[in-house]
Amino acid sequence: MSTTLEKAIRERREEIVSLWRGKVFDRLSDKISPGTPIGDAFVEGMAMILDGFASGDGSLRREGVTTVARILAVHPFRPSHALSMFVDLKTVLLETVPGGEEGAECVRRIDETTLEAFDSFMEHRETIYRLKVEESQKRMHMQLRGKRS
Amino acid sequence: MSKYLPKQSELVKEFEEKPGVLKGDYAKSEWWETPLEFREGNFCFPAKPEVLEELGFPNPRKWAPTDDDWKLPDGWQKTVMDGMKERLKKYRSLKLYLDSCMRCGACADKCHYFLGTGDPKNMPVLRAELVRSVYRNDFPLVEKILKGFSGSRKLTPEVLKEWHMYFYQCTECRRCSVFCPLGIDTAEITIMVREILQLVGLNNNWTLAPVANCNRTGNHLGIEPHTFVQNIESLVDDIEDLTGVTVNPTFNRKGAEILFITPSGDVFGDPGVYTMMGYLLLFHHIGLDYTISTYASEGGNFGLFTSNDMMKKLNAKMYHEARRLGVKWILGGECGHMWRVVHQYMNTMNGPADFLEEPVSPVTGTKFTNAKATKMVHIAEFTADLIHNQKLRLDPRRNDHLRTTFHDSCNVARGMGMFEEPRYVLNKVCNSFHEMAENTIREQTFCCGSGSGINAEEYMEMRMKGGFPRADAVRRVKEKHKVDSLVTICAIDRATLPPLMRYWTPGVSVYGLHELVGNALVMEGEKKRTEDLREEPMAGFEDGDDDEE
Numbered sequence: 001m002s003t004t005l006e007k008a009i010r011e012r013r014e015e016i017v018s019l020w021r022g023k024v025f026d027r028l029s030d031k032i033s034p035g036t037p038i039g040d041a042f043v044e045g046m047a048m049i050l051d052g053f054a055s056g057d058g059s060l061r062r063e064g065v066t067t068v069a070r071i072l073a074v075h076p077f078r079p080s081h082a083l084s085m086f087v088d089l090k091t092v093l094l095e096t097v098p099g100g101e102e103g104a105e106c107v108r109r110i111d112e113t114t115l116e117a118f119d120s121f122m123e124h125r126e127t128i129y130r131l132k133v134e135e136s137q138k139r140m141h142m143q144l145r146g147k148r149s
Numbered sequence: 150m151s152k153y154l155p156k157q158s159e160l161v162k163e164f165e166e167k168p169g170v171l172k173g174d175y176a177k178s179e180w181w182e183t184p185l186e187f188r189e190g191n192f193c194f195p196a197k198p199e200v201l202e203e204l205g206f207p208n209p210r211k212w213a214p215t216d217d218d219w220k221l222p223d224g225w226q227k228t229v230m231d232g233m234k235e236r237l238k239k240y241r242s243l244k245l246y247l248d249s250c251m252r253c254g255a256c257a258d259k260c261h262y263f264l265g266t267g268d269p270k271n272m273p274v275l276r277a278e279l280v281r282s283v284y285r286n287d288f289p290l291v292e293k294i295l296k297g298f299s300g301s302r303k304l305t306p307e308v309l310k311e312w313h314m315y316f317y318q319c320t321e322c323r324r325c326s327v328f329c330p331l332g333i334d335t336a337e338i339t340i341m342v343r344e345i346l347q348l349v350g351l352n353n354n355w356t357l358a359p360v361a362n363c364n365r366t367g368n369h370l371g372i373e374p375h376t377f378v379q380n381i382e383s384l385v386d387d388i389e390d391l392t393g394v395t396v397n398p399t400f401n402r403k404g405a406e407i408l409f410i411t412p413s414g415d416v417f418g419d420p421g422v423y424t425m426m427g428y429l430l431l432f433h434h435i436g437l438d439y440t441i442s443t444y445a446s447e448g449g450n451f452g453l454f455t456s457n458d459m460m461k462k463l464n465a466k467m468y469h470e471a472r473r474l475g476v477k478w479i480l481g482g483e484c485g486h487m488w489r490v491v492h493q494y495m496n497t498m499n500g501p502a503d504f505l506e507e508p509v510s511p512v513t514g515t516k517f518t519n520a521k522a523t524k525m526v527h528i529a530e531f532t533a534d535l536i537h538n539q540k541l542r543l544d545p546r547r548n549d550h551l552r553t554t555f556h557d558s559c560n561v562a563r564g565m566g567m568f569e570e571p572r573y574v575l576n577k578v579c580n581s582f583h584e585m586a587e588n589t590i591r592e593q594t595f596c597c598g599s600g601s602g603i604n605a606e607e608y609m610e611m612r613m614k615g616g617f618p619r620a621d622a623v624r625r626v627k628e629k630h631k632v633d634s635l636v637t638i639c640a641i642d643r644a645t646l647p648p649l650m651r652y653w654t655p656g657v658s659v660y661g662l663h664e665l666v667g668n669a670l671v672m673e674g675e676k677k678r679t680e681d682l683r684e685e686p687m688a689g690f691e692d693g694d695d696d697e698e
Contacts, residue, residue: 033267074613131648132606
């Protein structure tokens with residue numbers, strides 16, 4: 001991402017976080033509430049994503065994506081509903097950062113992040129199903145364990 | 150006056166702008182107008198008809214919470230109201246808790262299920278209100294007269310569905326009661342409502358199948374005595390392979406000094422079995438004269454989550470076996486709800502156990518005066534006393550491959566006030582221990598999210614939500630101190646925390662306290678130890694390293 005864009009995001013970070021947060025919680029607030037441990041962790045993840053954008057730190061951005069996707073995946077949201085938070089981010093960023101080439105780069109990066117978030121969301125959904133299966137398997141294994149002696 | 154007092158304008162602003170508890174389309178509604186939605190992942194499967202038939206419980210049938218018709222029995226309203234009336238008369242605590250709440254909301258944000266789901270009906274005050282609103286409609290005289298003004302409502306199938314949903318999202322952990330200025334124990338309300346729901350066949354298979362098994366064979370899995378023995382013998386073999394020491398547990402031996410009872414999860418559950426190996430090593434180390442019963446082969450008691458009568462019946466085997474075997478007292482393993490039943494109910498339910506003696510440690514001579522009534526001692530107290538009196542040869546370096554934190558189990562911490570003993574033991578058997586945040590431990594501990602009989606696979610999404618506050622506290626201590634091991638003294642925790650950690654805090658494994666004791670014990674005649682009880686390499690004890698101090 002270009003230096004100008006990164007600088008613009010850094011300078012207006014608080015405003016962007018606040019606007020993005022407002023839009024996201026408007027949409028998800030019946031399941032995730034601000035001011036609760038889960039809400040706070042969610043906001044932490046959002047901030048990591050934005051800071052990852054601002055600093056160009058891909059690993060920080062991915063950590064943020066994992067944090068929010070993990071929370072979203074335990075709630076009964078459709079993937080499209082859950083990931084609409086990145087559409088919100090696009091709206092907020094395009095309103096607050098310079099346009100032109102910077103804007104196009106910004107859109108490209110958000111789209112990339114959205115796809116990463118989709119992968120992460122689905123991986124976490126799969127993890128839940130795997131945990132269910134493994135609990136059953138483990139119980140069966142322990143029942144059979146005594147038979148070996 | 151404090152300079153930190155908020156200004157009136159700030160309070161008005163907060164009141165007007167802060168989102169209400171009811172969200173989205175229901176922001177302007179009354180709380181009881183929010184609809185219910187049963188869907189995959191937010192309910193436990195109901196008990197199978199054959200389970201109910203075996204127990205003689207009412208209304209056995211096939212049904213699911215997602216069905217429109219729950220096939221309630223004829224006259225179900227009368228059954229429920231009579232059940233409530235009977236319990237209000239029988240248990241004064243229920244009446245007191247229903248009458249005395251002043252809706253202050255101090256409990257609201259203390260419930261891990263409310264924090265995890267954001268669902269207002271999971272606030273303890275509102276969860277209890279689900280019942281109070283019906284109670285007010287029919288019972289207290291003044292409020293009967295003031296019907297319509299007192300927030301009362303009639304008992305309908307929808308209300309019953311609400312009870313079924315939300316009283317199985319309470320894990321009876323009692324965290325809310327710590328913060329209630331009146332000491333209202335919402336867990337007691339949950340216990341009673343679940344009992345009333347059983348009267349019309351609304352239940353949970355994950356609770357009732359173990360109850361039926363326990364009723365039949367003495368343990369939750371329905372394991373027959375010979376298989377129970379086989380499993381422990383397989384652990385004896387594992388101990389011999391790892392340490393070169395042959396331990397010799399005995400079963401149903403009359404005349405032993407002590408009867409040892411632990412949850413069957415320690416005999417059949419991974420990672421509980423490693424805790425069992427720890428017990429076996431400890432008892433061998435001190436030459437304890439003990440026996441294990443294959444009939445009282447379960448410390449846990451899912452009767453607590455079913456009905457008081459069932460809890461009493463399942464608990465009775467402990468004293469029966471102690472009498473039959475002629476032991477002096479009972480030693481209990483690591484468990485949560487087992488200790489709630491033992492500590493708070495056993496003596497008055499099935500006691501007095503005047504055929505037993507006041508427990509005295511045969512090794513240190515310490516008299517456990519706190520167990521004078523029940524005649525049953527918690528293993529953490531027993532081991533702490535052994536360590537305090539320098540009766541154990543321990544090498545805490547053998548746990549140097551683990552960086553630990555400690556999860557207080559709700560029932561042991563809040564139910565019996567045991568905070569220090571497990572920490573004392575843990576600090577003596579390992580070199581790296583870090584506490585989680587103050588408001589998440591000891592009496593303020595957060596539940597694992599799956600206690601009280603809702604540890605079902607099909608309930609995984611809800612369990613992950615309810616367990617989030619605990620997992621988040623672990624994440625923070627992990628980030629700060631590189632903790633990788635969560636130690637606990639509860640069999641349910643050992644079953645529920647591994648998936649919780651794997652989902653929210655990958656990289657943290659779950660251990661029983663006595664597993665770490667077993668790792669650290671220097672046994673007489675042992676071979677060179679290089680692996681812990683899980684056959685994981687011990688740091689600094691690899692082949693070729695010197696393991697002697």
